[in-house]
Every structure is written in C-alpha cells, then in structure tokens.
Amino acid sequence: MATMNIEVIPVDTTPEAARVQREIYRRMSPSRRLELALQMSDFVRGVVAAGVRSRHPKYSDDQCVLR
Numbered sequence: 399m400a401t402m403n404i405e406v407i408p409v410d411t412t413p414e415a416a417r418v419q420r421e422i423y424r425r426m427s428p429s430r431r432l433e434l435a436l437q438m439s440d441f442v443r444g445v446v447a448a449g450v451r452s453r454h455p456k457y458s459d460d461q462c463v464l465r
Contacts, residue, residue: 407416423431450465451457457465 405416407413411419426434447462450462454461454465
C-alpha cells in the first residue's frame with residue numbers, strides 16, 4: 399500500500415515557517431511529541447468548554463463536558 403505525503407500548511411503560516419515547525423517536531427523525541435499533543439488537546443478542550451460556558455452560563459461542569 400502506498401503512503402500519501404500530503405503537506406498541509408495553515409492559512410496563517412508561511413511555507414517556510416511550516417517547514418521549520420515540522421523540522422522541530424521531527425527532532426523531538428516521541429515522548430516529547432506525545433506530551434505536546436496532550437497539552438494541545440487539553441488546551442482545545444478548555445477553549446471549547448469556555449465557549450459552551452459562555453453560551454450556557456448555568457451549565458454545571460459535567461453538562462459542559464457532555465455538550
């Protein structure tokens with residue numbers, strides 16, 4: 399099975415900046431990349447929860463998580 403090598407560059411990032419960022423990620427140990435991914439995941443969950451809370455201020459923490 400052939401692998402696909404698709405390069406995705408965010409619209410707010412120059413190709414050179416994306417290249418540098420990819421190189422930084424490649425140089426990280428697998429455990430450091432995992433740690434960073436988990437931190438980013440926690441951050442996104444926090445942002446989403448803040449959005450839910452702003453739209454539904456009376457929701458409990460559990461209700462925010464379920465939403």
